[in-house]
Amino acid sequence: MSLSDKDKAAVKLLWSKISKSSDAIGNDALSRMIVVYPQTKTYFAHWPDLSPGSPHVKAHGKTVMGGIALAVSKIDDLRAGLLDLSEQHAYKLRVDPANFKILSHCILVVISMMFPKEFTPEAHVSLDKFLSGVSLALSERYR
Amino acid sequence: MVEWTDFERDTIKDIFSKMEYEVVGPAALARCLVVYPWTQRYFGNFGNLYNAAAIMGNPMVSKHGTTILHGLDRAVKNMDDIKNTYAELSVLHSEKLHVDPDNFKLLSDCLTIVVAAQLGKEFTGEVQAAFQKFLAVVVSSLGRQYH
Numbered sequence: 230m231s232l233s234d235k236d237k238a239a240v241k242l243l244w245s246k247i248s249k250s251s252d253a254i255g256n257d258a259l260s261r262m263i264v265v266y267p268q269t270k271t272y273f274a275h276w277p278d279l280s281p282g283s284p285h286v287k288a289h290g291k292t293v294m295g296g297i298a299l300a301v302s303k304i305d306d307l308r309a310g311l312l313d314l315s316e317q318h319a320y321k322l323r324v325d326p327a328n329f330k331i332l333s334h335c336i337l338v339v340i341s342m343m344f345p346k347e348f349t350p351e352a353h354v355s356l357d358k359f360l361s362g363v364s365l366a367l368s369e370r371y372r
Numbered sequence: 373m374v375e376w377t378d379f380e381r382d383t384i385k386d387i388f389s390k391m392e393y394e395v396v397g398p399a400a401l402a403r404c405l406v407v408y409p410w411t412q413r414y415f416g417n418f419g420n421l422y423n424a425a426a427i428m429g430n431p432m433v434s435k436h437g438t439t440i441l442h443g444l445d446r447a448v449k450n451m452d453d454i455k456n457t458y459a460e461l462s463v464l465h466s467e468k469l470h471v472d473p474d475n476f477k478l479l480s481d482c483l484t485i486v487v488a489a490q491l492g493k494e495f496t497g498e499v500q501a502a503f504q505k506f507l508a509v510v511v512s513s514l515g516r517q518y519h
Binding site for chain 1: 486
């Protein structure tokens with residue numbers, strides 16, 4: 230299920246429309262992930278405040294979306310482009326890769342809420358494939 | 373037995389009481405067929421599913437999407453016994469329709485995304501959690517009679 234030229238074009242087009250809201254998207258996606266999937270809180274036990282929109286959550290949402298922006302720019306070779314991030318997730322953060330799927334789903338829900346017209350089924354399938362590719366690239370260095 | 377909080381019960385009843393079945397049902401099923409194209413295997417007699425536009429405009433997809441969504445009404449009315457409510461439908465999906473139960477999760481993800489688009493800001497994290505819990509119970513019940 231690799232990204233076709235059509236997928237890449239769709240992702241870049243959608244990203245051009247939503248990227249100015251990327252901080253808000255990151256904040257909402259992470260906030261709701263913590264609420265909808267409480268088991269993900271285990272990775273943030275060191276934050277004093279896990280409530281939606283709290284400073285730590287907001288900042289981290291921004292960080293995550295920065296990673297997504299990087300992935301869009303490296304869409305032609307996600308594996309190579311995200312190698313450093315993969316090393317970080319593998320050796321330092323050690324996030325179970327199942328959670329990539331969870332956060333991806335939350336990102337899709339937020340984009341659907343914020344951009345219902347732009348998030349057509351065609352845009353959806355390409356973005357879903359892209360986020361799956363990003364998740365795979367992030368788990369590259371795990372074992 | 374599944375425990376529901378008052379918030380969860382109210383949220384589910386609220387979402388379905390305001391639901392535009394003829395919009396959301398078709399949108400969710402069509403989106404599922406586009407985003408997860410292998411699900412088209414169950415709709416061989418639905419005619420033209422060759423591309424996203426064809427799927428979105430297909431009247432059989434529309435009709436079936438509405439049917440599926442109304443199928444959820446039973447669970448909304450019987451939240452305390454969804455398991456038994458869907459026993460027959462589970463047998464149907466297994467013995468007659470031969471649907472891989474993993475597909476139920478795919479459709480429920482698409483339904484979540486369509487409802488999110490409809491409700492916008494109202495679809496808070498808490499509302500999403502309640503909705504996804506409800507759908508997870510439905511999905512589990514539908515898969516229960518498979519053997």
